[in-house]
Structure formats: C-alpha cells, structure tokens
C-alpha cells in the first residue's frame with residue numbers, strides 16, 4: 573500500500589494575493605502539486621462535463637473512431653498513448669478525447685472535432701464553457717505564479733506566453749481493468765506534463781499517484797486523495813525549465829484500481845511562439861541555466877511525437 577501525500581491547499585479567491593503567492597511558491601518547490609479551491613468553476617458544470625464525457629466514451633468504438641485524433645484534437649482509443657516512452661508496455665489503458673482552444677484564433681478553434689449535435693445537443697456547449705472557465709482560472713494562477721517568482725504579475729503575459737495560450741482539455745476514461753500477471757498495464761504510465769500548469773479534476777475514483785523525487789531509485793509513489801470540488805494543479809516541464817528546476821514538474825501516474833474512472837485534465841501551455849528560457853531570478857554563476865531556450869511549439873511537438881510514436 574502506498575502512503576498518502578498531503579498536498580497544500582491554495583485558495584484562488586483569497587484577497588491576500590501576496591500570501592497566496594508565497595504558498596504557491598512553497599507548494600511548487602516542495603511538491604510541484606497542490607489542491608486549488610474557490611477557483612470559480614461551479615460543481616454543477618464539473619458534473620455536467622463528466623456526464624457528457626461518459627456519454628461520449630460509451631459510444632461504440634466505430635462511432636468514436638469517426639472523430640479520431642487530428643491536429644491533437646479528438647479521440648484516441650485504448651492503448652494508443654504511452655505517456656512513458658521508455659516503457660515497453662503496449663500503451664496506457666485509457667481512452668481520451670482532446671478539445672483544443674475554443675476562443676481566439678479561428679484557424680485554431682476550427683480544428684476542434686465535435687460529436688454530432690443530434691446525438692449530444694449540449695456536448696459542445698458544455699465543453700466550451702468548461703474550457704473557458706478553466707482558461708480563466710489558469711490565467712489567474714499564472715499571475716500568482718509570476719508573483720511567486722518575484723516577477724511582475726503580468727510577466728508571462730509580457731513574454732507572450734498568454735497571447736492566445738494553448739489550452740488543451742483532455743477527457744479521460746480508464747476502463748478499470750487490472751491487466752494480467754506478466755504485463756504491467758497502467759491507467760496512465762509515469763510522466764510529467766509538458767506545459768506550464770495542469771488543472772486536473774476527477775470523479776473521485778482513486779488511482780492518481782505522485783513520485784516527488786524523480787532522481788531517486790527505487791521510486792517512491794504516494795497516493796493523491798480526491799477532495800470534492802478541488803482541482804489538483806501540477807507544474808509542467810516548461811515551467812520547470814523557466815524556473816531552472818526551482819519549481820518541480822513532478823512525475824505522476826494513474827494505477828488501475830479495478831474500477832472505472834473518469835477525469836479531466838486541462839493543460840495550459842504557452843503560446844507556440846513563446847520562447848521559454850531560464851528566468852534571470854532562477855540562475856546565477858553558481859547555478860547556471862540547465863536548459864537552452866526553446867520555442868514552446870517546437871518543444872510540444874517533440875514531446876507529442878514521443879507519446880504517440882509518430
């Protein structure tokens with residue numbers, strides 16, 4: 573049995589933003605994960621999104637495959653993704669559906685794929701509403717993260733990260749099978765997320781685990797408990813690069829628990845043209861930048877290629 577990790581709780585609505593920023597800094601340094609409460613996304617909307625997601629995944633595979641993933645939007649079937657490219661498993665035991673940006677650049681928003689309105693009349697509207705709400709909560713958090721790094725609160729805006737930022741919503745369904753003896757099948761194999769931050773919600777079924785020290789072997793995995801109504805936020809790899817590993821992009825995975833599970837991951841990524849390079853406040857002659865500057869779009873493309881074996 574894994575131990576349970578006690579993650580800090582951050583209140584997004586607290587008027588004391590300086591103190592909130594300090595707590596976020598501590599959480600990102602110590603864990604790379606925290607709970608977010610009072611984020612402005614109503615429980616009713618969250619339930620509706622989970623319900624619509626369930627409806628989609630319960631369609632016959634043939635129907636779902638009509639919307640198969642293009643331009644990183646749409647459906648990916650069981651075992652199509654392997655979040656740990658180093659593992660030799662046949663892939664993760666999950667199916668997913670991606671919704672890309674829903675506002676701003678028409679060329680981007682038009683790439684989204686939607687199930688037929690006749691079958692699911694409110695599906696698109698529900699997903700778009702959720703996407704917009706998450707984008708707004710995510711941006712507030714990015715302002716606080718800038719403060720947490722002793723930068724101007726609009727720092728990430730000024731470097732172009734938030735010029736039509738890429739928000740990708742991933743609906744996930746884990747069928748809950750336990751695999752067989754000679755093969756380890758994960759719901760989601762170990763990985764860190766690629767972008768700035770991720771906001772995660774689930775139906776409450778357990779399975780999520782974190783490994784706080786990715787350089788330590790053997791790995792120590794700890795369970796993350798569900799808190800009703802709270803998002804679980806984690807730092808992504810590009811934020812880790814910006815902060816020269818001050819903020820950690822923590823490894824996590826989803827174990828199969830023999831129970832079906834639904835979750836929603838919202839990835840807030842910098843605009844593809846934004847260059848991610850070590851913040852001045854995070855390097856010094858004794859602690860030089862560990863990563864060269866990269867363009868966000870190029871970095872993401874490379875990571876997707878590894879995930880999908882494309």
Ligand SMILES: O=C(O)CCC(=O)C(=O)O
Pocket residue numbers: 742744760765772774780824825826835836837
């Ligand atoms: O389903 C979960 O709880 C985690 C999903 C996840 O880590 C991801 O989609 O990147």
Ligand SMILES: [Fe+2]
Pocket residue numbers: 763764765770824
């Ligand atoms: Fe993840």
